[in-house]
Every structure is written in C-alpha cells, then in structure tokens.
Amino acid sequence: MDLRFTDEEVAFREEVRAFLRENLPDDMRKVVADGRLPSKEQLRSWTRVLKAKGWAVPHWPAAYGGTGWDPMKQYIFLEEMQKYPAPQPLALGVNMVGPVIYTFGNKEQKDFFLPRIIGLDDWWCQGFSEPGAGSDLASLKTKAVRDGDHYIVNGQKTWTSVAQHADWMFCLVRTDPEARKQEGISFLLIDMQTPGIDVRPIVTIEGEREVNEVFLTDVRVPVTNLVGEEGKGWNYAKFLLGNERTNLARVGASKQRIARIRDIAAKEMVDGKPLIEDHRFREKLASIEIELKALEITQLRVIAADMRRGNTGKPDPASSILKLKGTELQQTTTRLLMEVVGPHAMPCIADGEALGGEPVGPDYAAHAAPLYFNYRKLSIFGGTNEIQKNIIAKAVLGL
Amino acid sequence: MDFSLTEEQSILKDTLGRLLGDHCSFEARRAHLESAQGWSQPMWARYAGLGLMALPFPEATGGDGGSSVETMIVMEALGEKLALEPYLTTVVLGGGFVRLGGDSRQREELIPAISEGLLKIAFAHTERHSRYDLSHVETSAQRDGDGYVLSGAKGIVIHGDSADKIFVTARTSGNPRSREGIGLFLVDVNAEGVSRRSYRLHDGLGAADLTLDKVKVPASAVFGDPGSAMPIIQHVVDIGIAALAAESVGVMSAMQALTLDYLKTRQQFGMPIGSFQALQHKAVDMYVAIEQARSMALYAAMMAEEADEKERARAMHAVKAEIGRSGRLVGETAIQLHGGVGMTMEFAIGHYFKRMTMIDVMFGDSDHHLRSLGKLGGLLDVA
C-alpha cells in the first residue's frame, strides 16, 4: 500500500498548473471562482485552447482524441482545473453525449460529431426529463413515430439546461408505445434548428436562466440520427447517467471554495479579530475539511481500483457514494461561503447593474447567496440523492 | 400556564388571516413585488385600517395597548403570506424606538403618524465592518449647537429605499467597538447630505445603502441618551428578533403546507411521492423542526419585554439560533422534496426558502447567536 503520488504524477500536476497560469485569462478565472457559468464565447475560446494543447477530452479513448492518460492522471488534471479554478469543457458534450456516441454510435456519427464536440463547435443539451418523468425517467412520453427516413417527434422536455445556447439535443423518446416501459425508449440526436422546436426559459431561484422547457411539435429527425438500436435507448441513458454521476463529486471545486472561504474569513472581523482566528469557526471549517479529505481518498480508491482492473467500465461499489457525498459537501461549502460573508450577502444585485454610489459591502459578497440557492440543484439533478440512496441500498447493500 | 389566545387575539388572527387570504395570494404578491416600490400601498392602508400600526403603543399615547403576543400574531400571519410591506421596520422597530426611546414630545408627534400608516421608518445599523455586532459603530455624531452632525455609511438598510425617516446609530464618543458612546438619531431621508443607493435583497424586499455626509439633525431627532443609547437599541433589536421568530413560524408553516400538498399530489412510479417512506420521514423532520421553532417564538414573545437585559439577551440568542437552524432544515428539505420545481421562481416554495435564508442573516445568523449565548454561559440555569 502506498498513498503517495508517484514522482511522475507530481511533475504532471505541476505541468497542469503552469499551463493554467499561462493560458487562462483572469476574467474567466473570476467567473468560475464566483460560481457563475462562463458565457458561450468564453467557454468556446477556452475549449479551443485546451484542444490546441490536446487536452480537451483527456478521458476519451486515444483513437477519438483522448490523451491516453491513466485514470489517476485524468483525476489530477480535473482536480487542478477545479482548484485553479478553470472552466471545464461543456460536460453535456464531452462527458455525456460524447462517450455515448463513441461507444454506441456508428462510424458516420463518430466522424461527424466527435471532432465537433472536442472543439465545442456544437453546443449540446440533454432532453431527458419531462414534466411527468423526473425520478421516474422511464415513464417519459415524448414519442417518435417512424415516417420513411424520418422520425416525427412530439412531446415536451423540461429542465433542459442551457438549451437556449444549444445546437443539438440528445433526447430520449418513446419509439414503441406497446413495449415495457424501459424497452420502448430510443436515443435520438436532434438538430435544434429543426422546425417545430420551441425553447422557453425557466428562471431558477437565484434569478438566472439556466434551464428551459423544450416543446417539440412534429419535429422531423432523420433516422440516421438514431444512436445504436431502436428500443435500446434506456441502456445508453443508464451508461450516460453513470458517467454524469461520478463527475458530480467535484472534490477540487470544494477545495477551491474552502480556500476562498479561508480568504474571506481572514478579512471579516469578529470581536476585533479576523473570523479565521475564531475557534468556533475553525472547528466548523475543520469538520468540513475532514469530510472532504475522506471523500478525496474514497475517490482515489475508486480510481486506483479502476486502474488495477484495467478500467472495465464496471465501477467500484464505493463510486456510488461519490455523487451523494460530493454534492452534500458542495452544498455545505456554499452555505458556509454565504455565512462567512455575513450581512453583506443579503443584497441581490445583478452583474453590471448600476445603482450609483459605492456599495457598503465588500466585492466578494455578491455571488455568495445566489450560489447557495443555485446549488440546491446538486442534490436534485443527475438523479436525486434520494434515488441515489435507493440505488445504493439495493445494489450495494443488497436490501 | 396558558398558551391559548384571548378572544380579541383570536379575532385579530382571523381577521388578518382573511385579509391576507383575500389580497395577498401568490399572484397578487408577485405583482406587488414587481412594482417599482416592491410592496403594496393598498395593503399598507388595509393594515392601518385594521389597527395593526397602532397595536404596540400604550393606550395612553393613542395606541392599542397590545403586547408582544399581538405582534407575534401579526408577524406570523405576514410570514405565512410573505407579505412585503414594511411592518417590521416601521411598527416593530421604528415604533419600538419611539416607545422605548422617545420623550413625550417625540411620542406625541410620531405615534399618531405611525398608527395611521402615514410614516414609514427604517433602521440603519450595519456598516462595512460591523458584521452582526450592534456596538460596532464607526458612523460619527459630532455635537453641533443643540443638535448633531452625522457622517458615515450604513449598508443593507431594510426598506430604507422607501422609508420617510431612518433611525441611525452613530458614535458620539469612544472607540469603534465600544458599547458606550453610541447615540440614536432619527434622520429624515430628504435632509441635506443624505444619499441612498437602493436595491432589492434576495427575498425581494427593498433596501438601501445610506451615505451621511455631514447631515445636521436637530435636538428633537435625538432618541434617548446620545452618549449611551445602547440599552434602547438592544431592547428594540430583541423585540425585532422576537418578531422575526414569529414571522419564521409563518414562513415555515407555509413551506410545510406547500410541501405536504406536493407530496400528496406529485406522482412518480405510479404513486404519490408522499407514499415513499424516505420522504415521509423527511416531512416529519420538518414538522418537528417547526414545532421547536414555534415554541421558541412563544418563548421570545414572553421574553421580549423582560427588563433584565442579560436574561433577555440569553433568551433572544437562543431563539435566533433555533429559528436559524430550524429554518435551514425546513427550507432545504422543502426544496429537495419538490425536486426541480422547487428550484424555480414560478413556484412559491423557493420564495419562502429565500425569505427564510435572509431571516437567518438579519440581526445575526445562528452561529453568531450560538457564539454569543456561549459567551454568556449558555441558556439553562443549572442549580
């Protein structure tokens, strides 16, 4: 047993850090540090920097543009990105639909879509959830009926993140209304420019437009945009959700937030002393740091086990707790970030809103509460944490 | 011991409940929120018509002679509907300063104006470095003839954007964190040297940052002893905490009602999600937290007029700490049990959650009050 990183891994970590220092513009770093979404243009230009370096999709097989790094190196790379912090390439493309396409898609689909995902030429959105199909995703109703070389798609998707920017949507549709729930589902790639698609914004509680409703009326989708086999969509969706979930732990991001909390706590004064010197506060922070350390080691255990087994695609049972604990810790740290800011967390002032005069509060205050509100989503999307617990109870604990 | 309401108190509760039910639905409230002022003048007039503004003042001064129990009833009802009007700042806090700090002339002038709903008041205390420490005051008050000249900056003055007059804490002597040397002044928002930077808070309430640039105030604007007004300020904030506790109970009860309703109607896997035991237990946790908070709100109402400062302080620290943690549990759980719809502005639940979060921050969060209570040796007397 050896819990240390190898010399090579340590050197690689340094290389990633140096690359970020040299290449990531400060304004983008600040956007990510504030917990906001970079703009489409920002993300595209950053993705192209990564692409030029060959680092846009490290976890993909080398044949499709991956780096061939082992899982530990991939982890180090991600962690450094999150800690810096740098924007991560659009997960909807590189972590979600990309792997589905290279695993289950045909040659034409791979040749066309994969390079475009790597350079963020296409922006993707995920059309899974529907008003009546959330946790019970398999009850989805959006239907696709074969008409010659096309499917005609009708239905409604909801909670579709960043669909307002999207060029393409990967979508679960029901192609066989007669089959058992899970068996009548297919996985379609839909061009968002197709007539009959109506994207309407949903404003979330922190006041941003992150999600949308997507209405589909007689949308004609070429049969060539079906991934894999008709009726097998559920399997591909499960594969995709498994990937989505392990990427939600974001230990590096929580570490970065803790650094920010410490930074602010050194500036905020309580009883004439910096908050960071307050005993109660330090204990509270230490307690979160302990949980985060444990989660980090759990994550490393999962990765090491993967490497030993040669990445068979069948995850370690402990991986099931990564989403659960990782999202809890991200929520705890955003709450603490708001608390450490203190009363100046109360004003709700949109970026660039001109009010005249100097604000009384500090410049680090504005994004704390919105982030706390917004991050309630982490225990809801990608399969709610209750659903995660149901899965763990059954699949891991055998209950 | 008797926790029941008198007949008059029951009538107050029912009448106000009906009024809010009729005029402050979620949609009506949304229209109030989206108006330039951010709250409803007609609602304000209705409260005055019901006598709510006169409630806390002694009958001898033209008031209704109500106790902290009446304030609790009103605040709980306002919380349940997320009412936006400046009742807390004008009547509870502003009225409290007038009642406890005003001399007879000040009372005669201000109580009728407040009672009729003609005057809106705010309270400016937070500064850049004060956090939750009421006695951290850097704004200065220099003697000038009979009156004073105020200079400094205050932040997050709740309803300071629409107030006519603002109670301001300012230092007449001593170092920035000393409890002594703090005065209380009532500043007209149109006075020369006053400027405001207005915005909304996350719960939608209006607020302002206030800059005081050599603002002259006359002797009649000084409340209490200008060299030592802290006991009055502290008492009024304690009354404010009791009011916030009652409001929280209203907010949490509404979150519970919305959530239970959702659990019974939302279907997944072919059944109401309320039939899943995992969610039933969470709903029960919410219920327990609300009842704990309700008890503490009653305790706060009992202790709000307690003359012994230290006893009152211990009680209010305990109350504020408890409603903070109950509120967090109830709010976060309510959102979680709503799933995606809990995250949207279209549904009421998120609005309650944000109000609850802001209540925790107002007058000090749970941690602040736990720390303070700890310093006072805890809550229970161990004989």
Ligand SMILES: Cc1cc2nc3c(=O)[nH]c(=O)nc-3n(C[C@H](O)[C@H](O)[C@H](O)COP(=O)(O)OP(=O)(O)OC[C@H]3O[C@@H](n4cnc5c(N)ncnc54)[C@H](O)[C@@H]3O)c2cc1C
């Ligand atoms: C900000 C945000 C972004 C999103 N982005 C996307 C996206 O891009 N694409 C997409 O397709 N979807 C997206 N979603 C949708 C997300 O995946 C769903 O919200 C999620 O699956 C939950 O479904 P629901 O909202 O319908 O809640 P419901 O399924 O109705 O759940 C309500 C509550 O019931 C609980 N519950 C349900 N079933 C059970 C059970 N069997 N046992 C115990 N508890 C249960 C849930 O845990 C939850 O607490 C997003 C959601 C949010 C909030």
